[in-house]
Amino acid sequence: MPEQQTDAVRDAVDHFMKGLIKRNPGEPEFHQAVHEVVESLMPVVLDNERYRQEEILERMTEPDRVVMFRVTWEDDEGRFRANRAWRVQFNNAIGPYKGGLRFHPSVTLGVLKFLGFEQVFKNSLTGLPMGGAKGGSNFNPKGKSDHEVMRFCHSLMIELHRHIGEDTDVPAGDIGVGAREIGYLFGQYKRLENRVTGILTGKGLSFGGSHVRTEATGYGCVYFCRHMLNERGEELKGKAVTVSGSGNVAIYAAQKLIALGAKVLTLSDSSGFVHDPDGIGTDKLEFIRALKEERRGRINEYAENFKGVTFHKNKRPWNVPCDIAMPCATQNEISATDAKTLLDNGVMAVCEGANMPTTLEGVHAFIKAGILYAPGKAANAGGVAVSGLEQSQNALRLSWSAEEVDEKLQTIMKNIHAQCVKYGKNGKHINYVKGANIGGFVRVAEAMSAYGAV
Numbered sequence: 001m002p003e004q005q006t007d008a009v010r011d012a013v014d015h016f017m018k019g020l021i022k023r024n025p026g027e028p029e030f031h032q033a034v035h036e037v038v039e040s041l042m043p044v045v046l047d048n049e050r051y052r053q054e055e056i057l058e059r060m061t062e063p064d065r066v067v068m069f070r071v072t073w074e075d076d077e078g079r080f081r082a083n084r085a086w087r088v089q090f091n092n093a094i095g096p097y098k099g100g101l102r103f104h105p106s107v108t109l110g111v112l113k114f115l116g117f118e119q120v121f122k123n124s125l126t127g128l129p130m131g132g133a134k135g136g137s138n139f140n141p142k143g144k145s146d147h148e149v150m151r152f153c154h155s156l157m158i159e160l161h162r163h164i165g166e167d168t169d170v171p172a173g174d175i176g177v178g179a180r181e182i183g184y185l186f187g188q189y190k191r192l193e194n195r196v197t198g199i200l201t202g203k204g205l206s207f208g209g210s211h212v213r214t215e216a217t218g219y220g221c222v223y224f225c226r227h228m229l230n231e232r233g234e235e236l237k238g239k240a241v242t243v244s245g246s247g248n249v250a251i252y253a254a255q256k257l258i259a260l261g262a263k264v265l266t267l268s269d270s271s272g273f274v275h276d277p278d279g280i281g282t283d284k285l286e287f288i289r290a291l292k293e294e295r296r297g298r299i300n301e302y303a304e305n306f307k308g309v310t311f312h313k314n315k316r317p318w319n320v321p322c323d324i325a326m327p328c329a330t331q332n333e334i335s336a337t338d339a340k341t342l343l344d345n346g347v348m349a350v351c352e353g354a355n356m357p358t359t360l361e362g363v364h365a366f367i368k369a370g371i372l373y374a375p376g377k378a379a380n381a382g383g384v385a386v387s388g389l390e391q392s393q394n395a396l397r398l399s400w401s402a403e404e405v406d407e408k409l410q411t412i413m414k415n416i417h418a419q420c421v422k423y424g425k426n427g428k429h430i431n432y433v434k435g436a437n438i439g440g441f442v443r444v445a446e447a448m449s450a451y452g453a454v
């Protein structure tokens, strides 16, 4: 059974969280992300005089810097439009800031602070020299023409370019920022700086991108899941998997699941989910990839085109019985009720492709039930890991083959899993949340400590 918190730890966590909430009002996602991490780290910090004296936790929960700016752009009707954008440079103790850009109407400073904070631990877990950051805008790319998206990206880069650099901060994609947006952003950076350099990752292959970067987060998540199952003497082959989302992470997670013999039952988008009891095979998945990536359509079209498939409007796929759940859409998409439904239906593993897709209550329920539960900061680190490999290739001015990159990705995911086991094992049970949080923390804390009061 998972270990219990002592009263001293609980009191220290409560005290810490009260202060954090007071200093950061109105940022519930940030509070949630910190709370989950601090629950794991507090026993380590209480046991370490130096960490306490140097206020490591307080400093780690305060971003190094936040840049906020207006992005003005012109729509196709010639009207001026304005959005807000941010770059949260959270912590560069172990390397230049690294983390994606998100374009979605739900983006707020609090959301980006939660994502930047998580990124610090995730990047540390990869073993690569990368600090943590996140950025983005409340711009909604849905329903915009390519030209509108281009004008927005170009305008955003006019401000952002002052704050980034290959040894300072290297952004990438995230929700709403894919190959198209990275191309526009990179083109504008190159024009403004007159330098072709690895300033963004997720670039097209023809201008410095890495093989396997597009697939890396989804593939890495499945590799991680396979390690968890193997640790319990189980295998992926034949397992029924519910996947949410149908974007970059979900599509390539599904592709690798299918390749390794699992049965993918569901995919979703923000309009609902599709359930295919026969399993989504390679051809059907290609239909969804083209539908979402190229035609920017809605997921219900899949149900309209294939027999036996049902579409569930405005619903999430967690009531479909499965062996493994792989949330790959967005934050807080598995509520406490969803977690209970998954457990009642006998789920054996939950492996997070998205960032913080499970509410804190849901996380507690999974840990209490002793199922295999992998938090996003460990399971979805493959994306940033291959971004790190893209930076290395750019710096070396060479390009590795897809096989070479995939092999490195598999090694990194294996090492992340090993760190989770090292720090999270308690008897037969492995608490992957604790393992990932402590594994990610130690490197950053030691570096911060070495620098003195900076």
Ligand code: NDP
Pocket (backbone or CB within 6 Å): 173, 174, 175, 176, 177, 178, 217, 245, 246, 247, 248, 249, 250, 268, 269, 270, 271, 328, 329, 330, 331, 353, 354, 355, 380, 381, 383, 384
């Ligand atoms: P995409 O924009 O490619 O896809 C996002 C998917 O999630 C779409 O299917 C979208 O539906 C759905 N979605 C977005 N917001 C909501 C919402 N509020 N409710 C329901 N569904 C929603 O993003 P990614 O695949 O890149 O990212 C997915 C998750 O993975 C995010 O949490 C991201 O932070 C995380 N992640 C991504 C990495 C990467 O390399 N891309 C790396 C590590 C983590 P619709 O099409 O209707 O908008």
